[in-house]
Amino acid sequence: MSVQVRTLDDLLHAPLDADSELTTQEYLVNMGPQHPIAHGSLRVVLRLDGETVKHVIPVPGYVHRGVEKMCEHLTYRQIIPYTDRLDYLSAIMNNWAVAKTVEKAANIPTNERIDTIRTIMSELQRLQSHALWWGVTGMDLGAYTAFLYGFREREIIGEIFEETIGARLTMNYIQPGGLMYDIKPDFAQKVKNLLPYLKGCIEQYETLLSGNVIFQERLRNIGILDGKHAIALGCTGPVLRASGVPYDLRAVEPYGVYDKVNFNVVVGEVGDCWDRYYVRLEEMRESVRIVEQLIDNIPEGPHATIRYNEEIILPEGLHYGQVETARGVFGVFIASDGKNKCPIRLHFRSPNFNNLWIVTAIASGWRIADFISIQSSLDLVIPDIDR
Amino acid sequence: MGAKGQSMDTKSLLALVVSLHPTVQRRANADRLAIVVPVDDLLEVMKTLRDHQELKFDLFVAHTAIDQIEANRFELVYILSSTMHGNNIYVTAYIGRENPVAPSMVALWPIAEWQEREAYDLLGLLYDNHPDLRRVFLEDDWIGFPLRKDYRDPYMLDLPK
Amino acid sequence: MGVALDKLPGIVERFPGGSVAITRLDQAINLARSNSLWPLMFGTKCCAIEMLMATGASHHDLSRFGAEVARASVRQADLMVIAGAIVKKMAPRMRLLYEQMAEPRYVIATGSCAISGGPFMYNSYTVVRGADEIIPVDVYVPGCPPRPEAFFWGLLTLQKMIREGETIRAPGIRKKPVLAALPEDVSIHDIRREIRSALVDENIIDIEKAAREKPWAQKVRAWIRRVSSH
Numbered sequence: 160m161s162v163q164v165r166t167l168d169d170l171l172h173a174p175l176d177a178d179s180e181l182t183t184q185e186y187l188v189n190m191g192p193q194h195p196i197a198h199g200s201l202r203v204v205l206r207l208d209g210e211t212v213k214h215v216i217p218v219p220g221y222v223h224r225g226v227e228k229m230c231e232h233l234t235y236r237q238i239i240p241y242t243d244r245l246d247y248l249s250a251i252m253n254n255w256a257v258a259k260t261v262e263k264a265a266n267i268p269t270n271e272r273i274d275t276i277r278t279i280m281s282e283l284q285r286l287q288s289h290a291l292w293w294g295v296t297g298m299d300l301g302a303y304t305a306f307l308y309g310f311r312e313r314e315i316i317g318e319i320f321e322e323t324i325g326a327r328l329t330m331n332y333i334q335p336g337g338l339m340y341d342i343k344p345d346f347a348q349k350v351k352n353l354l355p356y357l358k359g360c361i362e363q364y365e366t367l368l369s370g371n372v373i374f375q376e377r378l379r380n381i382g383i384l385d386g387k388h389a390i391a392l393g394c395t396g397p398v399l400r401a402s403g404v405p406y407d408l409r410a411v412e413p414y415g416v417y418d419k420v421n422f423n424v425v426v427g428e429v430g431d432c433w434d435r436y437y438v439r440l441e442e443m444r445e446s447v448r449i450v451e452q453l454i455d456n457i458p459e460g461p462h463a464t465i466r467y468n469e470e471i472i473l474p475e476g477l478h479y480g481q482v483e484t485a486r487g488v489f490g491v492f493i494a495s496d497g498k499n500k501c502p503i504r505l506h507f508r509s510p511n512f513n514n515l516w517i518v519t520a521i522a523s524g525w526r527i528a529d530f531i532s533i534q535s536s537l538d539l540v541i542p543d544i545d546r
Numbered sequence: 547m548g549a550k551g552q553s554m555d556t557k558s559l560l561a562l563v564v565s566l567h568p569t570v571q572r573r574a575n576a577d578r579l580a581i582v583v584p585v586d587d588l589l590e591v592m593k594t595l596r597d598h599q600e601l602k603f604d605l606f607v608a609h610t611a612i613d614q615i616e617a618n619r620f621e622l623v624y625i626l627s628s629t630m631h632g633n634n635i636y637v638t639a640y641i642g643r644e645n646p647v648a649p650s651m652v653a654l655w656p657i658a659e660w661q662e663r664e665a666y667d668l669l670g671l672l673y674d675n676h677p678d679l680r681r682v683f684l685e686d687d688w689i690g691f692p693l694r695k696d697y698r699d700p701y702m703l704d705l706p707k
Numbered sequence: 708m709g710v711a712l713d714k715l716p717g718i719v720e721r722f723p724g725g726s727v728a729i730t731r732l733d734q735a736i737n738l739a740r741s742n743s744l745w746p747l748m749f750g751t752k753c754c755a756i757e758m759l760m761a762t763g764a765s766h767h768d769l770s771r772f773g774a775e776v777a778r779a780s781v782r783q784a785d786l787m788v789i790a791g792a793i794v795k796k797m798a799p800r801m802r803l804l805y806e807q808m809a810e811p812r813y814v815i816a817t818g819s820c821a822i823s824g825g826p827f828m829y830n831s832y833t834v835v836r837g838a839d840e841i842i843p844v845d846v847y848v849p850g851c852p853p854r855p856e857a858f859f860w861g862l863l864t865l866q867k868m869i870r871e872g873e874t875i876r877a878p879g880i881r882k883k884p885v886l887a888a889l890p891e892d893v894s895i896h897d898i899r900r901e902i903r904s905a906l907v908d909e910n911i912i913d914i915e916k917a918a919r920e921k922p923w924a925q926k927v928r929a930w931i932r933r934v935s936s937h
Contacts, residue, residue: 162647162672164679166686192800193749195779200751200797220683221797222751227668228692229830232705240826247753264577295760310764328753328852390604390629393657406605406629476575477636479625481607492625494612504693508608508625516660542752542791545683684833685796692832701795703836705829 170216171204183209188527192221196299196531199541203518205530212530215522217515223545230505235261235335235471238505242491243329245509246543248288249484252281254333259414260480260491261335264473271416272460273337278415279350279453280320280332281482282446286357287316288485289439289446292538296436297368299535300377305368312360319349335471337463350454354447361443369440378433382521382533385430392520393513396487397442398537401427401434408483420452432536439538472500486510486538511543553631554600562600567591573638580636585622588639589649595626595635596654602630606655609662611669615695618643620671624651641671650676668693734870740785740811741869742773744862747784749804752791754818754852759790767855772862781807786865789844790852792820794833798841805842813869814838815861817848825851 171187191202200221206214226245230238235257242253255277262269294309317327323342324332332339368374384392389402399406407424409417425441427434475497481490487510494504514537522530554562556579564570569587573580583591595603603626612621624637641648650673651658663682665671670691673679681688690697750759759777762769769775778784781804793801805812816838819825824836838844845868848861 161675162679163676164666164672166680168686169680192797193747193781193804195748198750199755199791220681220685221794221800222792223683223794223796224792224827224834225692225831226827228832229827232830244753244826247756291756294764306760306763307765310761310766314761314764314766327854328757391656393606393655393661395605404629411629411632474575476577477573477580477623477638478577479608479634479636488607490608490625492608492610492623494623504610504612506608506610512660512664513657516657520656683796697832699832702832703829 167216167218185213191218196534197541198295198539201515201539201541201544203534205527207527210526212522212525212527215519215530217518219512219515219541219544221545222542224542226546227505227507230502232501234500235473235502236467238502239334240329240331242507243331244542245507245546246484246486246489246511246540247328248291248540249284249486249489250328250330251277251284251332252482252484253489254330255281255415256480256482256484256489256491258333258335259482260478260493261471261473263480264478264493264495265335265471267336267471268464269336270460270464271458273462273464274415275453275457276338276342276462277333278417278420279450279457280323281415282449283316283319283350284330285485286443286446287313287320289443290316290360292439292485293364293368296535296538297374299531300374302368302371302374305364308360308363308367312357315353315356319346319353322346322349334463334467336465336469337461341462342457347454347457350450354451354454357447358444361440361447364440369437375433377528377532378436378536379431380429381432381525381529382536383429383431384517384521388520389430389517392517394487394510394517395513396483396485396510397425397438398435398487398514398517400425401438402430403427408481408488412481414482416453417449420449422449432532435536435538470500472497473502481508484510486540486543487514507546509543509546511539511541512546515539515544552633554633559601559633559635562598563591563595566594566598573636576636578634578636580638583637583639585639585641585648588622588637589651589654592624592637592651592654595637600631601628601633603628603633603635605629606651606657606661609651609658609665611665611671613643613669613693613695615643620646620669622648622671645672646670647672647674649674652677667691670694737870741866743776744772744774744786744813744865745776745778745784746774746786746788747781747804747808748777748779749787749801750790751793751797752818752820754790754821757790757852757855758788758817758858762855762858767859769859772859772866774862782809784808785812787812787814787842788858789814789816789821789838790818792824792827793835793838793841795835796833798835801838802841811869813846813865814842814844815846815848815858815865816844817850817853817858817861819849819851822847822849 185206185208188205188207191197192200202218204216204218205212226241239254239257242257243250246253290309290312294306297305321327323346324330384402386402386404389399389404403426405424405426410424422445425438427438473495475495478493479490481488489510490508492506493502496503518533522533559579560572563581569584571582573582595601605627607625607627609624614621619640619642622639626635648671650662662673662676666679667681667683668691761767763775763777816822820827821838824834827834828836846861846865848857850857
């Protein structure tokens with residue numbers, strides 16, 4: 160037995176090695192918790208030799224709210240708004256994860272219409288999330304123009320959400336057994352008008368940023384992660400696919416109506432920051448394709464199969480459901496005792512928590528500026544790490 | 547890789563695992579195959595699940611634990627997936643509440659290092675041979691483990707009835 | 708209003724068109740201050756997307772109000788927008804950020820989490836119930852998250868407060884906070900009256916005194932001591 164508990168101070172006060180040849184000494188630099196690159200409050204302690212990163216110590220927890228503890232006191236419907244506040248850029252997909260788990264456990268049926276609208280909304284949100292990410296990545300690497308363009312598309316897609324759902328960010332839309340609100344009669348037409356515009360926007364993104372020499376130099380061959388290590392490090396989503404592993408839950412375990420539409424699982428070749436960048440751009444094109452195939456024939460039917468005040472009690476046992484959000488596999492693990500309307504234990508398997516730690520494996524040896532590229536290419540949402 | 551659907555149904559998967567490790571039992575009440583493993587065999591079983599040609603559970607999806615305070619034990623839950631065969635499995639094990647020591651899976655899946663740190667931070671589970679066991683979300687001077695059922699915090703407010 | 712700042716105070720100048728402007732230096736400075744607030748890039752949670760990023764982008768365009776110069780360093784900023792929940796681990800750091808800002812400094816708390824803990828008020832073991840447990844807040848903008856327009860209204864409220872002459876008082880002295888959202892039957896005149904009543908002396912809060920009474924103060928001092936001793 161060798162259980163040894165350590166503290167952060169042990170790491171920070173470890174001896175700093177002096178490089179005798181160059182007469183330099185290692186030193187520690189804090190990035191965060193308040194730092195523009197963190198997009199939230201994430202603290203990263205860098206052990207540096209000159210400008211070279213020797214070791215990375217991520218210190219999350221600056222927005223740890225204890226959601227899992229709170230969920231032990233909430234009913235399954237009340238849990239859904241809290242998932243909005245984890246990965247707020249994939250709010251609809253997070254809602255779906257809880258709804259999917261509860262529906263499967265409690266045998267709540269859905270219908271074609273519900274599944275189709277859920278899929279369309281999720282793909283629109285993926286487009287919105289990737290557009291925002293694209294803009295913010297540009298800003299992180301010094302191109303402020305990209306930020307303005309990325310947010311332009313976010314607002315335009317956001318208007319569609321706002322009209323149907325009434326919220327701009329925290330959606331609370333997908334419920335067990337249905338949707339919170341039905342779509343408006345002109346929803347399909349509005350989305351149809353939007354799609355050619357979005358296609359044009361993606362082309363515009365390419366001409367604005369992708370071809371830029373400086374931008375390519377800052378991403379190509381930086382922070383390479385191969386497929387084998389990517390799986391072992393538990394990362395998912397575009398980060399895993401950029402490393403050449405075609406693991407996408409939409410294709411592997413189809414849910415909603417993903418098994419009825421054609422789309423490609425985009426994979427990268429090298430696994431560097433550029434691949435992670437380009438996989439997301441290609442995914443935006445695939446999302447547009449998925450919405451195009453579905454928007455013309457949304458089936459008729461009710462938008463909910465059970466009443467909203469109906470009490471849901473899950474059978475005793477372990478329940479797990481997962482969806483593919485814009486950042487990877489978001490899973491909900493529920494342990495129920497079969498008697499209460501609240502879970503006895505609920506665990507969120509968040510994609511960002513697992514994706515964060517690959518910086519400890521791939522950032523060593525790069526410069527500080529490259530570390531910015533690496534962290535930006537992971538597309539981290541900090542409240543999803545901390546929960 | 548990236549197979550669509552599952553390569554084996556629950557029954558044959560269980561039969562295969564039991565044939566390799568006879569101490570493994572099925573855990574009832576789960577939405578997919580769940581097995582209970584004695585905690586002493588846990589590392590061996592997990593190694594088989596990862597390496598066996600027909601199993602290949604290479605994705606360590608999640609690890610957490612349930613505080614079963616009435617039975618005075620923790621139930622460890624590992625959720626594994628196979629990117630190659632598309633199978634899913636729960637692996638569970640029971641450890642006592644007084645001395646909650648479990649074997650660490652870091653040698654098999656590197657991501658276990660941080661998921662186990664989270665379980666230590668919030669539930670107070672200890673891991674044998676863990677390279678860096680320290681709190682991940684809370685500060686080092688935090689007293690208690692908040693996700694335990696008997697955790698009390700003077701600052702925490704209960705919802706008024 | 709035309710103001711010849713370099714000649715002030717005391718000299719009245721005839722403008723080319725023949726109009727005359729008389730002002731006090733205080734008012735001129737407050738006008739300038741209120742229209743050039745530099746926010747700090749500090750967001751903890753979802754509200755940051757709406758409050759700092761969406762408003763900073765072209766659709767909502769924060770620069771209409773002269774507050775688009777978001778600074779990454781506290782020492783260059785004078786407006787802290789608390790966007791998101793503050794947890795116990797963050798609280799001493801946020802207090803430190805606030806203390807590093809130069810006077811005059813202003814704080815807007817946006818969203819339910821920063822106002823009262825919001826959805827994380829009950830059964831949460833880390834969330835601080837309101838940012839004003841840690842630092843004084845000037846304006847609250849309710850919502851979860853508030854719309855960018857609501858944030859603009861909060862910003863305009865703060866600008867009004869500054870123009871009312873708040874900043875000329877001694878550093879570290881704050882008025883009671885003001886709620887930015889307007890209920891149905893409230894007009895701008897009511898807000899103005901509220902601000903005027905807030906300027907009465909007995910409503911003034913001494914930050915240093917308030918901070919000493921807060922349970923956080925002890926921890927923050929210990930933390931700062933520890934950091935500076937390294």
